[in-house]
Amino acid sequence: MILAMTLLLAFQLAGEGLSRSLALPVPGPVIGMVAMTLCLVLSPRFLALMRPLCEGLLSHLSLLFVPAGVGVIGHLTALGAMGPGLALAIVVSTAVAIAVGALTFTAVAKLTGSEATDD
Incomplete structure (x- = not known):
């Protein structure tokens, strides 16, 4: 080993x-x-x-996340003050990522000619 x-x-x-x-x-x-x-x-x-x-x-992979958890707990007051901004950033970035993924998929489908036809 x-x-x-x-x-x-x-x-x-x-x-x-x-x-x-x-x-x-x-x-x-x-x-x-x-x-x-x-x-x-x-x-x-x-x-x-x-x-x-x-x-x-x-x-034992879960043990590698302990330092990150300790850091979050250690800075809990700072995170609490920034909570609304962090929540907004997470929601907006998730929505943007989903939209960009969908638009990219649509563009690639059109370029490759594998677009679904309406019957």
Whole structure:
């Protein structure tokens, strides 16, 4: 399991190094994750090596949200003061995202000719 953890961190480090050295707009951990996913897909041996570590991390994933919850509780008064603005931002951004998604879907359907016909 130590080898698997070392490999996991090595992929993250390689992605970070690549992202910074090439000034890519993609975060290093994302590059490392894509590279590791390719290795997992292409190598059954690598998959077997990483499986126990990944299952262990995923089974305790909820613990990774504890620091965020503590931060929210620690700044509860500030969040309370900004509550109406945050609620409005969430509602408006959700509505805009749904509208843009629907418009994009409609535009792509028209461009590809797969628009439904009315009978």
